[in-house]
Amino acid sequence: MLNFTLTLNREFLEADKDHQKLFAMLKVRPTKEAAETSPPVNYVCLIDTSGSMYEVVGGNVQETGRTFNVDGCDYREVSGGVTKMDLVIESLQKLIQSQQFKAEDRLAIIRFDDEASTLMELAPVGDRQRMEDAIQQLRLYSGGTRLGLGMRHVLDLLSSQSMAVNRVLLFTDGQTFDEDLCRDFVKDFSGNNISISALGVGEYEENLLVYLSDNTAGKLRHVVAESASGTQVAIADLPKEILGDFRDAQREVVTNMALSVATVQGVKLTRLAKVYPTVVENPMVQEPYLIGNIMAGDETVFILEFDVASRSASRVRIAQLGFTYDVPGKKQRKEVAPQNIVAQFVNGTVTPQMDAEVMAYVQQLNVAGLVKQSMDVVDSDPIRAEKLLETATRMTRKWGNDSLTESLSQAQDELRKTRKLSPEFRKTVKIGSKGKTVRINDNLGEELSQDAIRQLTGT
Incomplete structure (x- = not known):
């Protein structure tokens, strides 16, 4: 079977x-x-x-001028909105x-x-x-x-x-x-x-x-x-x-x-x-x-x-x-x-x-590891965090994972400009690195050097 x-x-x-x-x-x-x-x-x-x-997240929103409190948080009342629910x-x-x-x-x-x-x-x-x-x-x-x-x-x-x-x-x-x-x-x-x-x-x-x-x-x-x-x-x-x-x-x-x-x-x-x-x-x-x-x-x-x-x-x-x-x-x-x-x-x-197909999958797997390392040090060493994200971005771009490449690049840009990473981008890259990967086939294109592969994978 x-x-x-x-x-x-x-x-x-x-x-x-x-x-x-x-x-x-x-x-x-x-x-x-x-x-x-x-x-x-x-x-x-x-x-x-x-x-x-x-909470209202869309629709034709019009404020009523009133506020209310839910779970300790204050919200402005609106009409015409669409909520998460x-x-x-x-x-x-x-x-x-x-x-x-x-x-x-x-x-x-x-x-x-x-x-x-x-x-x-x-x-x-x-x-x-x-x-x-x-x-x-x-x-x-x-x-x-x-x-x-x-x-x-x-x-x-x-x-x-x-x-x-x-x-x-x-x-x-x-x-x-x-x-x-x-x-x-x-x-x-x-x-x-x-x-x-x-x-x-x-x-x-x-x-x-x-x-x-x-x-x-x-x-x-x-x-x-x-x-x-x-x-x-x-x-x-x-x-x-x-x-x-x-x-x-x-x-x-x-x-x-x-x-x-x-x-x-x-x-x-x-x-x-x-x-x-x-x-x-x-x-x-x-x-x-x-x-x-x-x-x-x-x-x-x-x-x-x-x-x-x-x-x-x-x-x-x-x-x-x-x-x-x-x-x-x-x-x-x-x-x-x-x-x-x-x-x-x-x-x-x-x-x-190295077998190119195997190492391509190992590299895709290691993107999640690089993202995790970056998030672990982003508050104490944002420059190192940015470099780790840069390596991850290079790998995802190489294998044509366009959506993850975009998210990682956006996170890099924010780190480069502010030396901080917002909660929204932390979630985006953490969850995104665990998402869809790219199927590797025989058309692998230009490979990373053997030294680069060994450095990225620890072999």
């Missing part, structure tokens, strides 16, 4: 040399038989209903009216603020009036932000759902009061193969959303109230964004994929990440490593990074990979024969010739 290819970044390692890095590129693609299946989708909309969701409700209405649902697909709606509740249990979309009523109920709530309470309701709905695509669409616009609870629930989400597609707008905590996404093999988008640029998503485009996310869930014909890695003495797996079509760092907490779902119609690419200890000249197996996965459209659990990773150690000094 799956086709695998395994490629190393270099053919030879130097004998009797310690701590060498070896990258393995794993490509996975469903077979035609798997791609033609139709897995059921359980799609849960987890919606922030805190008071700030009623208006746009979320419009998005959900367009989703249920889209004719994209199959008979076996089910939708649920959960809201959270100071409290949380399930407005609609998992149900087929055929009963549109019931769903419309549940969507309209979102307007009845207000308060603070406790995402963890909403996550608990999600687990109640989905923890018993197997042989299906379990997807949560999270929309939030504020920092949650129960971040520790959210992080505690992540292990249960991952163990039950529940992925989170998170859309954040406003004052949300981006590091938390990155954590939720990485630990559930999910997706991230930074939403802005005004017109979008680079990797940003305009809040006015929410209907299109949510519909696209649901369509992606329908394409996930292979689910619950788990990877086991057995290494020989002196070899350690130090990093595991999906690098295409989006960047997801696997936390590598416990083996087998849960690496998410695989979509039909494209390949999914993973990078495994190994630290290899000193070894005499020889050709040896240094690791073995094992896979299990579900094909929910056939209600089957499958296993793949073990895949060997074999390395050749040779005497003398080796100037490794």
Whole structure:
């Protein structure tokens, strides 16, 4: 049901040399038989209903001259405006009216603020009036932000759902009061193969959303109230964004994929990440490593990074990979024969010739690392932060990731002019670096030099 290819970044390692890095590129693609299946989708909309969701973000706005206070913040009252909640409700209405649902697909709606509740249990979309009523109920709530309470309701709905695509669409616009609870629930989400597609707008905590996404093999988008640029998503485009996310869930014909890695003495797996079509760092907490779902119609690419200890000249197996996965459209659990990773150690000094495709994916993966380093030092050393962003921008421009290049360039410009980075740009580049990557093919163009590759990747 799956086709695998395994490629190393270099053919030879130097004998009797310690701590060498070896990258393995794993490509996975469903077979035609798997791609033609139709897995059921359980799609849960987890919606922030805190008071700030009623902030006006568009429309023909006219001020009334009155003010009011919500959650400790003062707002000017206006008429004729469109709020965040208006746009979320419009998005959900367009989703249920889209004719994209199959008979076996089910939708649920959960809201959270100071409290949380399930407005609609998992149900087929055929009963549109019931769903419309549940969507309209979102307007009845207000308060603070406790995402963890909403996550608990999600687990109640989905923890018993197997042989299906379990997807949560999270929309939030504020920092949650129960971040520790959210992080505690992540292990249960991952163990039950529940992925989170998170859309954040406003004052949300981006590091938390990155954590939720990485630990559930999910997706991230930074939403802005005004017109979008680079990797940003305009809040006015929410209907299109949510519909696209649901369509992606329908394409996930292979689910619950788990990877086991057995290494020989002196070899350690130090990093595991999906690098295409989006960047997801696997936390590598416990083996087998849960690496998410695989979509039909494209390949999914993973990078495994190994630290290899000193070894005499020889050709040896240094690791073995094992896979299990579900094909929910056939209600089957499958296993793949073990895949060997074999390395050749040779005497003398080796100037490794890098596999261009592998290193291109490693470079795309490392953009997120460069962005993180930049954000860690941006307040204390803005000049170094700018240089790190410049390196990341050069890499994204090289591989044709135009949207991320634009966001990184804008952040650089702001740093260059003000020696500071606004919260908006911090979110944009952090979330954007975890977003869509570029598929690498045989037409790689001019490569970075071997020295540059080794410097960027640590080889």
